[in-house]
Amino acid sequence: MELVSGGQRLAISGTTTDALGQAVGLTAGVPEGLYHDHSDVRTDKVLSADPAAAAWIADCFASGEQAMRRLAPDEQPVLWPEHFDLAITADGVGYGVSPGDSYHAEPYAYVTPATPQSDGFWNAPFGALRPMRDLPDVGTLLNFFTEARDRA
16 A cells, blocks of 8 residues: 655555655644544554555445446546545535445445435435445446435
């Protein structure tokens, strides 16, 4: 696993976010006053990266990007720094893929409708959530997004 910045390729395992940030001219840390969600990992903690887990998250993001682009071709998926989720908004509805968080510990796809919904499809406080392990390919993920769009 590497951090790639310009022509630099820096190993993640065995170093700290402080050292990685310094190597690319940044200061590591939570931006003050911007986000309440973050990992709580100290910037001087030595990191280790699990290649299999990283590959799974990358695959989830790749499937999510393809499904979002098919659902709403005019929208540009954005990787949001505060949650590290990849998402779009189309017609007031948010569609995304998260690598996991305090609400759901593994990668998941989600839909956040503009108006709260209450039937069984909408299974999370923010809308609908499906674990990525239950959405094995782009077509299945697109079907989830499409059904949510139709229900919203």
